[in-house]
Amino acid sequence: MKTEAPAYKRIVLKLSGEALQERGGRDNISPPIVREIAERIKEVHDLGVQVAVVIGGGNIWRGLTAAGRGMDRTTADYMGMLATVINAMALKSALDQLTVETRVQTAIEMKNVAEPFILGRAIRHLELGRVVIFAAGTGNPYFSTDTTAALRASEIRADVILKATKVDGVYDRDPNTDPKAQRYERVSFTDALTKRLQVMDSTAFSLCMDNKIPVIVFDMNKPSNIRDAVLGRKVGTLVCSEAEAK
Secondary structure: OOOOOOOOOEEEEEEOHHHHOOOOOOOOOOHHHHHHHHHHHHHHHOOOOEEEEEEOOOOOOOHHHHHHOOOOHHHHHHHHHHHHHHHHHHHHHHHHHOOOOEEEEEOOOOOOOOEEOOHHHHHHHHHOOOEEEEEOOOOOOOOOHHHHHHHHHHHHOOOEEEEEEOOOOEEOOOOOOOOOOOEEOEEEHHHHHHOOOEOEOHHHHHHHHHOOOOEEEEEOOOOOHHHHHHOOOOOOEEEEOHHHHO
């Protein structure tokens, strides 16, 4: 039986912190959910794809929300970066249990729990078949983990960013509030920026556009979506350059 070949050699998977939570559950991190995500990553890894992961921290702490309530923005953002490290360690533990060799690299140095982010070392890990989880954002306040995903993807020369969300793609309006919202199959970076489509922030989109890195936005809750996206099947919405979007 012929096995499908992956459409991408090196990917960056962007996960929100909330992806590690069970719906309706009280725990910030649900071990069964983390295990399930790790299994999906292993599926892709077993195809021979080099996998890097950028994970958020919103299940534990949201810097922007805290700043809106009166906390110093810089302090709040650094706290959010530390939350991403906790999530990265949880995901690494689950991958290790599945015998997937994994490294966590952090933008804020904390030698006792993870490696510092070093580009050459990250690429070497990927080439050796290890999953690399990038944590602590960019190491700077005022930048989102979406921007981190775009930056790391540019640095490691990834073929694509897979952005896992709660919806099945990019819509012209909020599908949760407007039943007439239309989903795009493909949309250009320019349109995404000018129409202010709420998928990634403008800094992340601009980085992807400048470095010609396509973004696939898909529903994380469908188990086969990560594998399908890697195999080049139609999943969610493809955000890409003007030429590819036509």
